[in-house]
Amino acid sequence: MVDKKVVDFIRESRRRGFGDDAIAQKLSDAGWSINEIDAAFNAVKNTTPKVRLCANIDEDVAKMLARRAKRNMMSIEEQVEDILRRSCVSMRKKTPGEEKMVGNGFISIFSRRRYSKEKK
DSSP states (O other): OOOHHHHHHHHHHHHTTOOHHHHHHHHHHTTOOHHHHHHHHHHHHHHOOOOOOOOOOOHHHHHHHHHHHHHTTOOHHHHHHHHHHHHHHHHHTOOTTOOOOSSOHHHHHHOOSOOOOOOO
16 A cells, blocks of 8 residues: 555655656655655556647747746646646636636636726
């Protein structure tokens, strides 16, 4: 049985941008065996199914994403995943009939600006 603490530690460390080698070294230094560490990494791999998504973006956008990811202590992939996840969650919260975001949907996903009706 894989220890949930180790699995949670791996997920949190990855979210913060640490590589698997650094995570494994930290766990090893903390006294976890190699077998336990490998089992935890396998558990993380098997419980997080991913769909591969490719997008072509301008170099300027890639630089902005890289800066934002660095500021949030994430990899670029994790930052994009976080942006998309938050966008999907916020889309679910909308009530029927509520006005949709202004402009291109893809741009609105990556925008920090909140689009809403102005109250008069």
